Amino acid sequence: MYRLIRSILFLFEPEKAHHISMNTLSVVIKIPIVKSIIQKLFTPKTNFKKIGGLKFRNIIGLGAGFDKNAKYLHELDSLGFGFVEIGTVTPLPQGGNEKPRLFRLKKDKALINRMGFNNAGVKQVKSNIIKWRNKYPESDLVVGGNIGKNKLTSNEDAWKDYVICFKALYDVVDYFVVNVSSPNTPGLRELQEKESLKKIITCLQQEREKFSDKKHIFLKVAPDLSLQQTDDIIDLSHEVKLDGLIIANTTISRAGLLTGKSILDSIGNGGLSGNPLNKISEDMLEYISSKISKEVILISSGGIFTAEDVRSRIKNGASLVQIWTSFIYEGPGILRKIS
């Protein structure tokens, strides 16, 4: 069934298809019978797990960038995700890069994106989450807040943007993710250097002291880090007692793709996600988990399509996993198939 829907959706430009599918879901889910059919068809079995003080109804989450503005939490909740990461959110709204900025690589079951943190800004996103929480107070969906900096903020002042988003979202999300690993905001990945990271994370930890509850702070890393940079991040995680890592964001590599060079050249820059990221992110997870303290929670992201992929990530140290590109290629049935 999804194959048919997908072949129709794939007739549209990818960003448009994303909006069409989520807005259609939004409309049909308002009909109670349709909602209950969707839930019966797609929702995976509940298998509660407590991780980092949070109760996850299952360990499969939706990665950041899918619901940047927290507009579709009810829809994603109904599909049965264990957790959804909203954002990346920046202090001020921004339009992101020029379109087209999202591309399908069908042969590779992959996507390339250079969205550039398009989002409605932290004030609006906060209001969207509050609206959802007020309307569905019974929901047990865990919501993560993935935060970033505005394009025009210098790297020197970046920590201030992270603090603004952190403070604003503290009462409405369940955990935080510091995103310094998107390839689509110029210079952002330079913040993965140890000293820059230390500044951002310790500032957030200081802010956290002011609240009565302790929300976990995760760092999302790029799969393109050198061995030295990866080791630095492991050291830093111990030094600042980081709560967790998300391994990994999209890659700038184009190695081993089935898609031809001329198509890749015509697409241009951007982060590659999906199947080609599978081995890269798994290898990185394996390396980090072999060296990092067991206290640091690891979330695996990148090229996860099957139950076997999830089993393997768990074997290699992940407590939770996130999907994104596979959801586009396989549809909502993927949750039940994996679980």
Ligand SMILES: Cc1cc2nc3c(=O)[nH]c(=O)nc-3n(C[C@H](O)[C@H](O)[C@H](O)COP(=O)(O)O)c2cc1C
């Ligand atoms: C269109 C698109 C937009 C994304 N936007 C963000 C984002 O804003 N912040 C972020 O941390 N990751 C973002 N990501 C990365 C995903 O969250 C995920 O880490 C990555 O795609 C690898 O997982 P996958 O292979 O399952 O897609 C985005 C990915 C895609 C495809």
